[in-house]
Amino acid sequence: MKLSPKWKQRIAFSVLGLASVVVIVPVIVIFSILIEKGLPAINWEFLTAMPRMGMRAGGIFPAIAGTMYLVLGTIVVALPLGVLAAVYLVEYARQNWMTRMIEVAIVNLAGVPSVVYGLFGLGLFVIFLKFGSSILAGSLTLSIMVLPVIITASKEALSSVPQSFREASLALGVSKWQTIRCIVLPNALPGILTGTILGVSRAAGETAPILFTVAAFYLPRLPKSVFDQCMALPYHLYVLSTQVPNVNPKIQYGTALVLVALVFILNFLAIVVRAHIRGKKQW
Amino acid sequence: MVNPGTEKIVAEDLNIYYGPLHVLKNVTLSVRNHEILGIIGPANSGKTSFLKALNRLNDLNPNCRMSGSIRIDGKDINREMDAEDIRKRVAMVFALPLPLPMSIFDNIAYGPRRHGIKNRKELERIAEKSLRSAFLWDEVKDRLTGSAMKLSGGQQQRLCIARTLAVDPEVILYDEPCSGLDPISTAKVEEAMFELKARYTQILVTNNVKQAARVGERVAFFLMGELVEADDAKKIFTAPNDKRTEDYITGRFG
Numbered sequence: 001m002k003l004s005p006k007w008k009q010r011i012a013f014s015v016l017g018l019a020s021v022v023v024i025v026p027v028i029v030i031f032s033i034l035i036e037k038g039l040p041a042i043n044w045e046f047l048t049a050m051p052r053m054g055m056r057a058g059g060i061f062p063a064i065a066g067t068m069y070l071v072l073g074t075i076v077v078a079l080p081l082g083v084l085a086a087v088y089l090v091e092y093a094r095q096n097w098m099t100r101m102i103e104v105a106i107v108n109l110a111g112v113p114s115v116v117y118g119l120f121g122l123g124l125f126v127i128f129l130k131f132g133s134s135i136l137a138g139s140l141t142l143s144i145m146v147l148p149v150i151i152t153a154s155k156e157a158l159s160s161v162p163q164s165f166r167e168a169s170l171a172l173g174v175s176k177w178q179t180i181r182c183i184v185l186p187n188a189l190p191g192i193l194t195g196t197i198l199g200v201s202r203a204a205g206e207t208a209p210i211l212f213t214v215a216a217f218y219l220p221r222l223p224k225s226v227f228d229q230c231m232a233l234p235y236h237l238y239v240l241s242t243q244v245p246n247v248n249p250k251i252q253y254g255t256a257l258v259l260v261a262l263v264f265i266l267n268f269l270a271i272v273v274r275a276h277i278r279g280k281k282q283w
Numbered sequence: 284m285v286n287p288g289t290e291k292i293v294a295e296d297l298n299i300y301y302g303p304l305h306v307l308k309n310v311t312l313s314v315r316n317h318e319i320l321g322i323i324g325p326a327n328s329g330k331t332s333f334l335k336a337l338n339r340l341n342d343l344n345p346n347c348r349m350s351g352s353i354r355i356d357g358k359d360i361n362r363e364m365d366a367e368d369i370r371k372r373v374a375m376v377f378a379l380p381l382p383l384p385m386s387i388f389d390n391i392a393y394g395p396r397r398h399g400i401k402n403r404k405e406l407e408r409i410a411e412k413s414l415r416s417a418f419l420w421d422e423v424k425d426r427l428t429g430s431a432m433k434l435s436g437g438q439q440q441r442l443c444i445a446r447t448l449a450v451d452p453e454v455i456l457y458d459e460p461c462s463g464l465d466p467i468s469t470a471k472v473e474e475a476m477f478e479l480k481a482r483y484t485q486i487l488v489t490n491n492v493k494q495a496a497r498v499g500e501r502v503a504f505f506l507m508g509e510l511v512e513a514d515d516a517k518k519i520f521t522a523p524n525d526k527r528t529e530d531y532i533t534g535r536f537g
Contacts, residue, residue: 094345168381168443171340172394172450173371182397183383 034257041254050220055240056247058220060255065222066135066230067262070214071204073139073226074146079196081143082150083185086192089151090158091180110148115208117145122212136226138214145209146199153195157188190277194270201266205259207234217243233259291316291454291484292337292373297351299332299341306332308508309351314454314484319476321499321516322488325531328505330488334456337486338373339366355454371398374452378459380439382431387423390431390442394450409449417445418475437468444475454484462490473498492532496520504528 003011049059093099121141131137161184169179203209215235223230237255240247292314299307307329314320322330332341339360341347353360360369383390391410400406410427414420419441423434431442440460447455457476461469476485476498489495495502496516503513504525511525523529530536 164377164379164381165383167340167343168377168383169393170343171338171370171375171377172397172446173367173369173374173452174394174397175367178397182393187384 031260034253034260037249038253038255038257041248041250042257046251046254047258051218052220055218055236055244056251060233060236060251060258062219062222063231063233063236063255064258064262066215066232067204067234067259069135069223069230070138070142070210070232071200071266073135074142074200074203075196077139078143078146078150078200082147082196083154083192085147086151086154086158087180087185090155091176091184106148106151109144110152112145113208114145114206115211117141117209118212120144121209126213132227133212133214133216133229134227135214135223135230138210138230138232139226141209141213142203142206145206146196146203149199149202150192150196153199154188154192157191157195158184160191161187190274193277194274197266197270197273201263201270204266205234205263207238210235233262289316290314291355293354294333294336295352295354297333297336297353298349299329299336300348301332301344302346306508307336310505310510312503312510312513314486315501317480317482317484318500319480319485319487319498320513321495321502322486322505323490323492323495323502323531324505325536326490327507329508330505331458333505334375334458334486334488337454337456338370338375340370340375342366371450372452373454373456374447374450375456375458376440376443376447376460378462380436380443380463382434382439382442384432385430386428387431387434387442388427390446391449394446398450410445413445413448414442416448416475416479417441418471418478419445435468437464437471440464440468440472441475444472448479452483454486455479457485457487457489459489460487461494469494492534504531506531 046059047064048061050061052058089099089102093102118141121137121144125131125137125140126133129137131140165183165187166179169183170176174182207215210232214229215232216229217239219229219231233255237252237259240252240255290313294310294312297307297310297312298305306327310329310333312333322333324330335341336349336353337360341349349361352362355364355369355372358364360373383393385393388406388410391413392406395406395409400409411420411424414423419438422438423429423442431439434442440463444455444460461472464472473494476487479485487495487498499516501513502516502519504511504519504523504527506527511527512519512523514524519528520532523532
């Protein structure tokens, strides 16, 4: 039997449509399970209180706060470093073996498994530089992990600013650095911020890099300085699920829900920031 | 201080290469104070390369090499001046209008601000003066804070001229400034060039021989990277020395 082109087209469309539906199924399933089992655990105490009774009761506030600190620390370290590196690579670097080496290094850095970052952070920041297991060491480790993401996103954002803007500015006798500061960076900002937030939101959910560098098993108080250890949501979830006997599953799912919600909020923030700045952009 | 007729820019034995391509060959050409020099020639004749050498925009192309010298008021622009200084004195208007993605006012104020003028009153004065000189003031005076990207093509090009004037240059280079414009917008740009003659030395690269005849006082004809001849416009268009010039302006090729 020979199918008419019209039917072939219909079949092709159905297959393509099915493939994209398959992508959203896991997302929906994960969210519905988390919400169904975790939502009953969420209340004011859960979000704002210290854990009690060996983490079997009370809240997860120190873990939420710890993850926030880590996210903040990662942004503070990785954003300037990544953007400056990207500006150098896009605007100043000549195409030579040095530049190519740096680019290869960035690609390879992106491919390093996260547990290796954890060991690297343990070796360099915790032991060699004597930061100890601390927010500082954890933030630095996470920063190195998200650096390739930020550099790549920033490079793309910078390259997408039309060359003609640079020429128009330079032709007025404006220096290259002023051109970058006043024309290139403002126009690349939405892309840079989006890339940064997406990179950092992934880092927020990572367990392996913080395992040896910052995460505390059980620490029912808030850190006082960047040299303190802190709890963090992903590690706390791991502990609740595997290390502590007789935990009410409600608490486990509630913790997972909070972590996912946090990452979701960060991603949403990236979209809002991009939309807001793009609204002001005039080309 | 400025004597019209004396030499403002002198290019001597200028050679320009893009990688293996020899795009400008032994060009020696001078530009006089307060004249409009028209540069004509077919595509790939080296006109734009010559223009970009005059304010060192060729520096941006890492494959570009140059020999010979260019002097402005006797000073070698490549050896005795910074690229930023020369670009401030020798400004350029491009073929396509290139407004920056900001308001009309900010476009004009962009150059002066970067050069250190922060006073709002002063910037407003510069903006009005520049826009008037570029014959754009009456059309935009009520929407200076509006986006420059929303202007028509002809208005955008005059905005670019105004933006150039705002940095107070001595020489203005035009790289086929009317190639994307309709005849009426073209006429307005040309009108602006006439008005600016009193204060600026202007060099106009154009594909349009008639435009060179209308606007240029002297005209230079480039072909395949060589300067064939440069002379008073009247002479070039009535009795050129070189057969090739005559063939080009009468439309036998190009």
